[in-house]
Amino acid sequence: MDFYRAHVLVCGGTGCTSSGSLTIEEMFNTALKARGLEKEVKVVRTGCFGLCEAGPICIVYPEGSFYSHVKMADVERIVEEHLLKGRIVKDLLYVDHANEARDITTSISEVNFYKKQKRVALKNCGVINPEVIEEYIAFDGYQALGKVLTEMTPQDVIDVIKKSGLRGRGGGGFPTGLKWEFASKSEGDIKYVACNADEGDPGAFMDRSVLEGDPHAVIEAMAIAAYAIGAKKGYVYIRAEYPIAVKRLGIAIAQAKEMGLLGTDIFGTGFEFDLEIRLGAGAFVCGEETALIASIEGERGMPRPKPPFPAVKGIFGKPTIINNVETYAVIAQIILNGADWFTSMGTERSPGTKVFALGGKINNTGLVEIPMGTTLREVIYDIGGGIPGGKEFKAVQTGGPSGGCITKQHLDTPIDFDNLTAIGSMMGSGGMIVVDEDNCMVDFARFFLDFTVDESCGKCVPCREGTKRMLEILEKITSGKGTLEDLDTLEQLAYSIKDSALCGLGQTAPNPVLSTLRYFRDEYVAHVVDKKCPAGVCQDLLQIVIGDGCIGCTACARVCPVGAITGEVKGQHVIDQSKCIKCGACIPKCPKKVIYKQ
Amino acid sequence: MKSLAELAKIREEALKRVDLRTDRKGTRIVVGMATCGISAGARPVLTALLDEAQKRGLKEVEITQTGCIGVCRLEPIVEVYSEGQEKVTYVEMTEEKARRVIAEHIVNGNVVTEYTIGAADK
CATH class of the missing domain: 3.30.70.20 (Alpha-Beta Plaits)
Known part of the structure; x- marks a missing residue:
């Protein structure tokens, strides 16, 4: 094994890859070789660092120097100056939006964007090479599985997860431990565990980043879940639109099998578990668990009424647990560090941390992981770096097309599952889209409804017909032909769809309309009475x-x-x-x- | 994977490859590698340090380079930072001296006084 004096970490997440990080990685290798440094400096491709706004990102250890927006022309300089001569190239370092002094941010740990974060689910993202199982093991990987199999009974595992108070990170917030307990108590010779990696919420990409940056964390957690409920087989349902995540997960599964961490007689305990990837075609509704089950079975991805819940009747009619990627990503750490460690973070009813995908009108677009209970103001201004161009904050949409908007008056609300629901939004999968004074809220609601109309599977009438009618009314309003009665009809339709749609997609589809009506009714009124769009967005009213x-x-x-x-x-x-x-x-x-x- | 011990062994091996990226304590060896250092032959010194550290399987030792340390006439310069101890500056280093520093100072904890800046200035 070679002894390297420096590691160059190049982000290989989807964001940085699309801005050319793979070419940059190659150029580093070439430039190092040209100077005979290839035995001293190692180039490592990692998962997402989270600060996608600043990509392509490279970090040089041991200094932890944080280079952002690295261009191909910069590679030569970094190699010549930093790696050969040991002089950090200061003008290429990341500039903190909150702090313009460059020399303060030579190290990643000093960047404001990371200071307030608490990375649990994203612990290894941007630190390890996701395609090398040994690196995961070096950072305590598979220790939890070993502990579970050799020291704990399935009930012990369930008890720890229950005690940790972990709630599903996919959106619903259902207690994970309870879900496992139901499945473990269900009668059945065959049981399944599934991972919901069908991340469809526009603007959310934390599941993709976890799978790209730390795929083994999900594999390990699924094996633990399988042990807890008595399953031998697992499925990861992931959309084919995530090619890098699919590839890395595939590599990770193959490596785990080769090492005997998947397969038969794991750790010599007789426990067996196997994992298979199922590719989805990218329909939003397949993120709904019953539709996901149908899709895994090879059927058309459509939801069915619950009960029976998947814990009783899931994949191929057998008891099944389905958890989100981010939920799985924290399981191993809860096992290793204990339930008390987990509950020490976050709020009483929503312990732990949550990853949010910050997007829209915000300086630091990217992934942030914060303890529950952090306020929106901290997320948007301290971590997110505020709104570009000094514009006025208007609202933030959480939960994507299923959620609602949160306005200035609620900026100081501590974020957790219950608080967000109380102010008419929801946690959802963690998309956070920031809206400023230049956005029209009617148009904003129309955008999300347009998405759900497109993605409605068409099985139940309220969703298929109702959302379409709502969209038509919104289009009428944005084109200046709306009336005040339309607002009432819109509201009435929204409530009946919420009450009568078959699955979560339909039940939550009217949320963006309801919450914008609640907080920005004046904008709707301006559209229908004054025939004006206050933000200057709706073309027909300009x-x-x-x-x-x-x-x-x-x-x-x-x-x-x-x-x-x-x-x-x-x-x-x-x-x-x-x-x-x-x-x-x-x-x-x-x-x-x-x-x-x- | 047949046992926890096996996992522990893999972890032990793998840790060596990633520990640059963890927060760690221990010794930091810095080689001055500005133009002055390089022209005085800092590169073979650095390579020798790396090679020796690797041969001995040293953990918690970080070898890195820095810019001009300032006493260009005494280059190549190697500085050793150990926790809780004063910095030691070795001057006019060569490959052989570098290997001896690893063996005597880093491994056995005895500063090689004759190579230090104090000795050179006399």
């Missing part, structure tokens, strides 16, 4: 006009693609509203800045 002060330079008329602007040279120009397509091309052209939207 007019672009040329105000006083036009000098007749004709710059706007020349750029107009439809010839809607007329006027004499050196005279006032006007826009023909019947021709204008509201593309806004004229606005930046005006030297006097008198063209504006109203």
